[in-house]
Amino acid sequence: MALAIILILLIIGSLIFNFVNPWQATPIASNWGSIDDTIFITAIITGIFFVGITLFVAYTLIKYRHKEDKPEEENEAGVHQAAYEPDNKKLEWWLTGITTVGICALLAPGLIVYNDFVHVPKQAGLIEVVAKQWMWSFRLPGEDNILGKTSVKHINSDNSFGIDPDDPNGQDDILIMSNEIHIQLDQPLKFLLRSLDVLHNFYVPHFRAKMDMVPGQLSYFWLTPIETGEYEILCAEYCGVAHYNMGGRVFVDNSQDYQQWLSNQPTFSQQYQKSLATDLADGIEEQGRQLAENSGCIACHSIDGSKSLGPGWKNMFGKTEKLTDGSTITVDNAYFDESVLNPSAKIVEGYPPVMAPYQFSGEQLEALKAYIKSIGQ
Numbered sequence: 001m002a003l004a005i006i007l008i009l010l011i012i013g014s015l016i017f018n019f020v021n022p023w024q025a026t027p028i029a030s031n032w033g034s035i036d037d038t039i040f041i042t043a044i045i046t047g048i049f050f051v052g053i054t055l056f057v058a059y060t061l062i063k064y065r066h067k068e069d070k071p072e073e074e075n076e077a078g079v080h081q082a083a084y085e086p087d088n089k090k091l092e093w094w095l096t097g098i099t100t101v102g103i104c105a106l107l108a109p110g111l112i113v114y115n116d117f118v119h120v121p122k123q124a125g126l127i128e129v130v131a132k133q134w135m136w137s138f139r140l141p142g143e144d145n146i147l148g149k150t151s152v153k154h155i156n157s158d159n160s161f162g163i164d165p166d167d168p169n170g171q172d173d174i175l176i177m178s179n180e181i182h183i184q185l186d187q188p189l190k191f192l193l194r195s196l197d198v199l200h201n202f203y204v205p206h207f208r209a210k211m212d213m214v215p216g217q218l219s220y221f222w223l224t225p226i227e228t229g230e231y232e233i234l235c236a237e238y239c240g241v242a243h244y245n246m247g248g249r250v251f252v253d254n255s256q257d258y259q260q261w262l263s264n265q266p267t268f269s270q271q272y273q274k275s276l277a278t279d280l281a282d283g284i285e286e287q288g289r290q291l292a293e294n295s296g297c298i299a300c301h302s303i304d305g306s307k308s309l310g311p312g313w314k315n316m317f318g319k320t321e322k323l324t325d326g327s328t329i330t331v332d333n334a335y336f337d338e339s340v341l342n343p344s345a346k347i348v349e350g351y352p353p354v355m356a357p358y359q360f361s362g363e364q365l366e367a368l369k370a371y372i373k374s375i376g377q
C-alpha cells in the first residue's frame with residue numbers, strides 16, 4: 001500500500017514539476033520550431049506511457065494486496081497461488097499494436113524534421129565551422145562563393161585550415177580565427193562542419209541546431225536565423241579535458257552590421273601572405289597575441305592570473321615552479337620553448353600532462369614570449 005501511494009505521489013510530482021520547473025527552453029532564434037514540436041510530441045507520448053504504466057502498477061498493488069481478514073483462495077493442494085495464464089492472444093495483440101503506434105509516433109516526426117534539417121535550400125549561403133581541441137574557427141567562401149580545397153598536408157601554424165595555397169578558389173576565402181562569428185538575419189545558411197582532431201559537436205541552443213563533427217568526415221545542416229542577438233555556441237561532445245572551455249558566440253546581425261563586420265575580416269591570401277612575410281608592422285607582441293588566439297593556447301592558459309588547465313601566463317617568466325618529479329625550475333626562455341615543443345618533458349606540479357606538442361618556428365616562439373612577457377605590464 002505504501003509503495004502504491006509513493007508511485008501515485010511520484011506521478012503527481014512529475015506532472016507538477018513538468019509544468020512549473022524553472023528550466024524551460026530558451027527563446028528560439030531560428031526557423032527550427034519543428035524541432036521543438038518533435039520534442040513536445042516525444043514528451044507527450046512518453047508522458048502518457050509513464051503515467052499509464054505507473055498508475056497500472058499502483059492499481060494492481062492496491063487491488064491485489066494481502067488482506068489478513070480475507071485469506072486468498074487456495075487451490076486443491078491447499079497452497080496460495082495466482083491463476084496461471086501462459087498466453088493471452090488478445091492482450092498480446094493489443095500491447096503489440098499500442099507499442100507499435102507509440103514507437104512510430106516517436107520516430108516519424110523526428111525523421112521528417114531531420115530530412116528537412118539536412119536538405120539545404122538552393123539559395124542558402126555557406127559557412128564552414130572547424131573544430132579542434134579546444135577552439136572554433138570559421139571560413140566563408142568569399143566573393144566567388146566557393147570554398148577552396150583543403151588537405152591535412154597543408155595544415156601548419158601559418159595555415160591552420162589546411163587551405164591549398166595553389167587553389168584559386170581558396171584565395172578569397174574569409175578566415176575567422178576566433179570563437180566569435182557573425183551571420184546575417186533572415187538569410188538561410190548551410191553550416192559545413194569538420195574536425196581536425198577528435199569528435200566535437202557544434203551546438204547553438206537558441207537555434208535548436210546541433211551536429212556531430214567527425215574527424216575525416218564532413219557533416220552539415222542549415223538554418224535561417226530569425227532574431228538578431230548574441231547566442232552561445234557550445235561543444236556538445238566530450239572532446240578532452242578542456243571540453244568545458246570550448247565555447248563561442250554567434251551574433252545575428254542585420255545586413256548593414258553584417259556587411260560592416262565582414263569587410264573587416266581578412267581573406268586567406270591576405271592572411272597567408274602576411275604570416276609568410278611576418279608583417280612587423282603589427283609589432284611582435286601583437287603577432288604573439290594573434291598566434292596564441294589562433295592556436296587555441298588561451299583555452300587552457302589564462303592571461304589574468306587565474307588557474308586553468310595549464311599554468312597562467314601573467315607574470316610567468318622568472319617564476320620558480322615545482323615539477324612533478326620534485327625538482328624546481330625557473331621559468332626562462334629555454335624552459336618555455338621546451339614546454340611548447342615538447343610539453344611532456346617537464347610538467348609543473350598540480351597540472352595534468354595533457355598538452356599536445358606545437359610545431360612553432362623560432363620567430364613564432366619569440367613572438368609568443370614577447371606577448372606573454374607583455375601581459376603583466
Ligand SMILES: [Cu+2]
Nearest residue numbers: 200235239246
Ligand atoms: Cu569539442
